[in-house]
Amino acid sequence: MAATPTPTVSIPQTAAAGGLLFTQPPQTAAASYYKIAPSNPVTFGWNFTSVLVYPTSLTIQAYCQSNGNTYPIGPTGSNGVLPGRATEVVWDPYEYDIMPGAVPLAAAEYTLRINDDRGANAPILGGYLTPYTGTKFSLYRPQQYTPLESWSCPGCSAAIESSPVVRSASIALFATVLIMFLSGFNLLRRIV
Numbered sequence: 636m637a638a639t640p641t642p643t644v645s646i647p648q649t650a651a652a653g654g655l656l657f658t659q660p661p662q663t664a665a666a667s668y669y670k671i672a673p674s675n676p677v678t679f680g681w682n683f684t685s686v687l688v689y690p691t692s693l694t695i696q697a698y699c700q701s702n703g704n705t706y707p708i709g710p711t712g713s714n715g716v717l718p719g720r721a722t723e724v725v726w727d728p729y730e731y732d733i734m735p736g737a738v739p740l741a742a743a744e745y746t747l748r749i750n751d752d753r754g755a756n757a758p759i760l761g762g763y764l765t766p767y768t769g770t771k772f773s774l775y776r777p778q779q780y781t782p783l784e785s786w787s788c789p790g791c792s793a794a795i796e797s798s799p800v801v802r803s804a805s806i807a808l809f810a811t812v813l814i815m816f817l818s819g820f821n822l823l824r825r826i827v
Contacts, residue, residue, distance in 0.1 A: 644688050650761030653686030655749060657770055659723065667772040671728045671740055679708070679747060679770070680723035687762030690719035690751030697772075701743040706731065708747070719751065728774055742775045 659680035660667040669677045679695070695708040695715045707715025708726045711734065717724060732740045747770040750757060759765050 644762070646687050646760075646762040648761070650687060651685040652759045652761055653688075653764040654684045655681040655764070655767045655769075656684050657681045660770070660772070669728065669772060669774055671732055671742070671774050671776050673729050675729060676725050676727045677772075678723060678725050681749075682722060683764070685762070686764050690753070690764055692719050692752045693717045693721055693764075694748075694750050694752075694755075695724055696748045697745040698748055698768075699741050699743050699745050702741050704738055704741070705748070706738065706740060706745075740774055742773075744771060744773045746771055 657680070659678050669675065683689070693716070695717060697706045697708050698704075699706070707713070709715050709717055709724050711727070711730050728740055731737055746768055748755065748766070748768050750766040751764045753763070755766050757763070757766055
């Protein structure tokens with residue numbers, strides 16, 4: 636039995652490196668914020684640009700700047716691995732967060748990372764997908780509603796009292812009042 640020949644792709648020497656152009660969230664958005672709450676899935680969508688050799692799979696992750704953890708993005712159980720021609724992923728941060736054994740998500744800023752089956756440190760080659768790290772987003776946990784009349788801020792007054800700005804303003808106010816008092820006293824003394 637003869638072996639089936641593997642098709643080869645001819646990539647021109649002048650071919651640009653492949654990349655991703657994000658469509659969701661729109662790249663015009665200054666910042667994207669997503670809730671870690673039930674029934675709040677997040678959709679990331681993209682188009683391939685200059686890719687001549689499509690990957691077998693894509694690995695999609697969220698890197699958290701504040702704690703250094705990397706979290707898989709994708710349907711539960713996908714471990715962040717999608718088919719190589721996928722152009723979107725729907726992720727439910729809440730479902731991930733409550734999964735047994737999952738590292739809890741932080742309410743923080745993240746960088747979306749996407750790479751092909753060659754890995755995150757793959758060299759940049761014409762026609763092949765370049766590892767992507769160009770989208771930033773933030774996750775937050777919504778808080779329970781508190782009516783204004785029952786809201787309090789423990790520590791707010793202590794923070795204000797210990798603030799160097801407040802201390803400087805207090806000293807400036809005291810000096811101003813003292814100068815006004817002495818000037819007024821001097822003026823009264825001349826009149827009498």
